[in-house]
Amino acid sequence: MSGDDGVELSLIIPAYNEEAIIAGSLRELCTYMDDALPQVAYEIIVVDDGSTDQTVRTVEEVARMHPGVRSVVHERNRGRGKAVRTGFEAAQGGYIICLDADLSYSPEHIARLLEPLKAGVADITLASAYNREGTVKNVPASRALMSRLGNIVLSAGLKSNISTATCIVRGFRREAIDKMELINDGKDLHLEILQKAELFGLRILEIPGHLKWRNRNRKARSKVGVLDHIPFFSMSNTIASHLVYSYVLRPGTMLNAPVIGLLIVFLTTLGMFLWAWATRLLGPGGFGFSKIYNSLRDTLLAGGLTFVVMVSSLLFLIILIAFYFASQQNKRHHDEVYVLLNRMNTRLKALERERND
Numbered sequence: 001m002s003g004d005d006g007v008e009l010s011l012i013i014p015a016y017n018e019e020a021i022i023a024g025s026l027r028e029l030c031t032y033m034d035d036a037l038p039q040v041a042y043e044i045i046v047v048d049d050g051s052t053d054q055t056v057r058t059v060e061e062v063a064r065m066h067p068g069v070r071s072v073v074h075e076r077n078r079g080r081g082k083a084v085r086t087g088f089e090a091a092q093g094g095y096i097i098c099l100d101a102d103l104s105y106s107p108e109h110i111a112r113l114l115e116p117l118k119a120g121v122a123d124i125t126l127a128s129a130y131n132r133e134g135t136v137k138n139v140p141a142s143r144a145l146m147s148r149l150g151n152i153v154l155s156a157g158l159k160s161n162i163s164t165a166t167c168i169v170r171g172f173r174r175e176a177i178d179k180m181e182l183i184n185d186g187k188d189l190h191l192e193i194l195q196k197a198e199l200f201g202l203r204i205l206e207i208p209g210h211l212k213w214r215n216r217n218r219k220a221r222s223k224v225g226v227l228d229h230i231p232f233f234s235m236s237n238t239i240a241s242h243l244v245y246s247y248v249l250r251p252g253t254m255l256n257a258p259v260i261g262l263l264i265v266f267l268t269t270l271g272m273f274l275w276a277w278a279t280r281l282l283g284p285g286g287f288g289f290s291k292i293y294n295s296l297r298d299t300l301l302a303g304g305l306t307f308v309v310m311v312s313s314l315l316f317l318i319i320l321i322a323f324y325f326a327s328q329q330n331k332r333h334h335d336e337v338y339v340l341l342n343r344m345n346t347r348l349k350a351l352e353r354e355r356n357d
Contacts, residue, residue: 009042009114010096012087014080014168018101019053021214022046025103026062026069032107033068040114044069046101047087050077081182081189084168088177096172102214105129105169109209113171116205123202124193125171127209128164138213154191159198162206166190169209176202181342199335200342255324262317269310276303 011029015022026044033042046059048071056073063069072090074083084098095117097110109127116122129136130151136144147166154165168190180196182189197204280295281287300307 007041007043007092008094009040010091010093011042011044012084012091012096012098013044013046013101014049014083014087015046015051015055015101016049016077017051017053017055019055019058021102022055023058023062025101026059026066028103029107030066030068037111042068043092045087045090046071047083048073049080049083050074079185080187082185084189085182094174096174096177098168098170100168104211104213105209109169112207117171117173122205123173123176124197124204126162126164126204126206127167127169128162128206129209129211130163131206131208133208135210137211139211158194160204162204164206165194167209181345199339255320259317259320262313262320266310266313266317269306269313272306273299273303273310
């Protein structure tokens with residue numbers, strides 16, 4: 001499959017202040033493509049996301065020696081998601097692969113991401129360091145832990161059997177990109193792609209990835225506060241957005257734990273209350289309405305706290321269950337509206353192409 005100008009594969013690299021490493025990464029990519037995949041006509045698109053250093057100039061210098069390299073520039077920083085989407089729009093290849101600027105996933109992943117796409121067995125391929133056969137090296141322990149936990153939460157919200165939902169290193173068939181109307185400008189674009197790919201029944205295939213955080217002479221990002229030096233707080237925005245997206249992907253997932261917890265509390269306190277009541281009811285004395293009333297009153301007076309906890313847990317349980325069904329209905333409505341709007345958009349684009357032709 002070839003796109004415009006005979007380009008078969010487009011490699012997209014979002015970059016922000018990568019002056020120190022981008023030249024080496026581009027030369028490494030060109031060498032790999034020329035040696036390992038000489039039959040593949042390729043282009044490398046560096047999307048500069050408003051860098052304040054000499055990233056663009058460095059890319060242009062490399063492009064003079066390697067004609068397949070070109071840059072697309074954002075006048076200001078607009079986010080990694082927007083940079084990837086700009087790369088999608090600029091790509092001319094029938095297949096597209098996104099990579100990190102520092103090549104933490106080595107160029108050898110390109111062939112393994114590309115092969116299932118060309119064979120027609122997948123529409124999207126993912127490099128996964130958290131796959132059973134994947135590896136992670138040189139990543140700070142706190143960052144690796146938060147990333148792994150985050151991916152466990154996110155993967156639980158997906159229908160596809162994948163273990164890494166946040167990695168940028170992915171391969172796409174051109175048709176898969178064209179089918180999805182993407183809007184996210186931040187890192188959540190990677191989750192948006194998976195959500196909409198599943199919605200349209202696109203085939204997602206995960207391949208084992210080998211992440212080796214190079215961080216070669218990379219310019220340090222400036223910190224904005226004291227809390228940003230603490231691993232958890234420095235990733236707090238990402239963690240929060242991922243939790244929200246996990247809820248959006250599958251609302252019931254995040255409600256499972258509190259619902260089960262409240263159910264256990266309710267059943268436990270209900271059992272304690274009924275046992276205390278039954279003990280008084282079956283005690284010495286006759287059996288009648290007055291006995292039932294008095295034993296219930298005494299149980300309530302003696303176990304007031306247990307009764308309050310029981311009723312409170314029941315009320316919260318009912319609220320959460322109602323919220324669960326409302327969320328499921330809202331998600332179903334959202335998915336239906338998105339599919340309908342996407343069909344309308346596809347038809348409008350087809351009519352526009354016919355008019356232009």
